[in-house]
Amino acid sequence: MTDRNKAGSSKAPLVLRDGLSRRDFLKLTGGLTAAAAVGSAPAAAQAGVQTRARIVVLGGGAAGLTVAARLRDLLDGARITVVEPSETHHYQPGWTLVAAGTYSVSDVTARNEHYIPRGVDWKKDYVAAVDPESQVVETAGGDRLDYDFLVVATGIHLDYEAIEGLERADIGQNGLTSIYAGPEQARHAYEQTQRLGEQGGVARFTIPNTPIKCAGAPIKATLIAEDLLRTAGHRDRVDFHYHVREGALFSVERFDGMVRDIYGERGVGIESGSVLQGVEPELRRATFVDGDGNRETVDYDYLHVVPPMRAHDWVREAGLAVEDGSLAEGGWLAVDDQTLQHARYPNVFGAGDVVDTAIGKTASTVRAHGSVTPDNLVSVLQDREPQQRFDGYTSCPLITEVGKAALVEFDYTLEEVPTFGFIDQGQPSWMWWRLKVHMIKPLYYNMLRGRYLR
Template sequence: MHHPEDPKHPEIEKALARQADETLRGLSRRDFLKIAGAAGLVSATGVQAAPARAAVSSQARIVVLGGGAAGMTMAARLRDLLDGARITIVEPSEIHHYQPGWTLVAAGVYSVGEVQRRNERYIPRGVEWVRSAVAAIDPESQRVETTDGDRLDYDFLVVATGLHLDYEAIEGLRREDIGRPGLTSLYASAEAARDAYEQIHAFGEHGGVARFTIPSTPIKCAGAPIKATFIADDLLRTAGQRAGADFHYHTGSDTLFSVQRFDHMVRDLYAERGVSVNDGGALLAVDVDARQAQFQTRDGGRETVDYDYLHVTPPMRAHDFVREAGLAVEDGPLAAGGWLAVDDRTLQHTDYPNIFGAGDVVATAIGKTASTVRSHGAVMPDNLVDVIQDREPSRQFDGYTSCPLITEVGKAALVEFDYSLEEVPTFAFLDQGAPSWMWWRLKVHMIKPLYFNMLRGRYLR
């Protein structure tokens, strides 16, 4: 069995070489040069940089809650935009997790170490780091309390705390159960993604029923449950073990992907590869010992089914302190998740003008991806600086998000869209929706350096 920390995988490399040869034979030299130039542009610049503007002198106290992708990016951009401001990041973890790479860990392409770096490398110069978690926010007194008992006063607050993976909302399931025989989840950690890789190979040796789930709540990287299915399917095909496996994708939605063309593409590929779509409802309960899962049915009842391999995408919501502080959206379809109530264009809080949000925590209709953070980084910090200067926010977030949709190990489509749910392709001269080795290479080799530059406030969209 190939171990994911081993960078070599002969079957994958042969497949990549074959796909590259087949694709290149169908391209003219001119088209190939366009592709190569486009890929180089993505790697070098991320399409476009955030606009330069002179640093504004300010003594404002700015507290950034969260040191993940959003928090680190916003702090770095604010540091560049302001001269004299006191900026503080509140983040308990010493390790930064490159979560867009977890699917590649599950594919056996990245090792766990390749998606982890120390946070100290990315704390912006001159920014204070409080190594603690958020306990409470008091927007009236403009104060944050940490779990270590610190009290931080602020003039402006950036909430970039990500989201809570609510495994416990599924009856009988605890987060620590992930990794037990037959039970996996790419979302839990990089180590859990590696475990999913190992478990799918173990499953393939005996065969049986594999089930992949997606909840009814908003989730980060909404394409990841689909990627998990395609990756597992392809790994078994490569190993010659797919014939003994019965694949099911469980969803309570009428659509598999929010952009219509890609919904059709996923459905067609599922049909072609023998993945049954069970659209009755979400996962309600798991009996880990008996390897049984219970799903909601269309009539509101429950159906219990067996599994040999279960990939769980948990329900997701904002952390409790957002709602407890009175900062959560109270009406509409997003109210149940306690998401941060912001204007979906300016990312300014709807009730507190000195509070802004970024990343997964915000109550926007779409966009819980790292690519969305890049767009937030070109909008939110500039708008906060506008408010510091007693101006109205001048920049607008258009809902941009991107998903390199892996369809097999070695191929992906590149999905880009905005609030309109219409495609907004970066490379209009190419069909980004056709699965290709090129978008796979972009995912594997180019997005990661772009991401870590984003953390330094560079190459924002």
């Protein structure tokens, strides 16, 4: 890490609101980090419930592993199976830091075998189909898994191919970038940003007209790239454009205004009502469509693509998807937005990005789901009503430049719910950058073990 990326390098003393000094803040958050590194025992209020239930967890990402670990701690005698084809676990909250040149690819990859809970079976395969009536999961390899309870935690399908002329394999070439595509592609984004600064040109950043995970990431990608070029002395060589669907840039009004102000100060043009429709990679041309269906084709030298996102096809084919409303097109898993129990099948629960909740497709949301979903499943297993409630909590360390961020936390009301009430979390600061770089990661990996759940 270069000196400019080291958090807290200023020598001047800093006193925060209500008299909290830099040293006090570091002691507070440093203690949090130390506790996360050591870990803690999970809550034992319902631990040891005796059962022979067969529980299948679909997905071995952040949500699937967290739920499986929590269920393993709550139940005694259950047969829990995780269906997950990948042997590699990706720390996705770190991909923006790879694009900033702060993390390496190895910093955001791990082995899934290290996080599959002891005593939980691991089926290394893809989900092919689910029959919720007969309570059977079929895998791509032809296995049939009977279940008494099902947890759907398979995340999101990144539909790059829904953009005309684009294939996922194009990302990382000809000026095409996407921090959503993976850690290697995030590294390519960093490298292509350096190249853009040397050569100059037009940079375009996009957001689709579908729900997306980590909705602040497109903003982070824009501001990180702009800051890297500004620091390198190449900012005047590049014209920045942010193409956005109609409406707010950020769902919380205060931060929508903040982002618009920062874009204005840094010369990032906001192209409202402009959704990416097609790409000609070899020609470096992109076609955008407005709300009336009018198309416009423009040139680019650097294009950051956020693909349309939806649930995997089998969710709809199984009859588990929401059937009406604004989220029906994406085939999202239909759940009660507070209990996360399926709307039609009481022995099915959801967790993570796949659910049809109005907001909250972030790792911080998974922490909340990681207690709500397993605890409510255990309640139903005991013939009790689900007691735990998800309030829509989500968090976004909104990076405004390399070395500074704001910490945004809110719920279904779209009102702020700050963890550190004695500090203005919305003011970009080195503190929240330090939190993002050094403290969230150990908490995340403890979350995978069922610890530190909200």
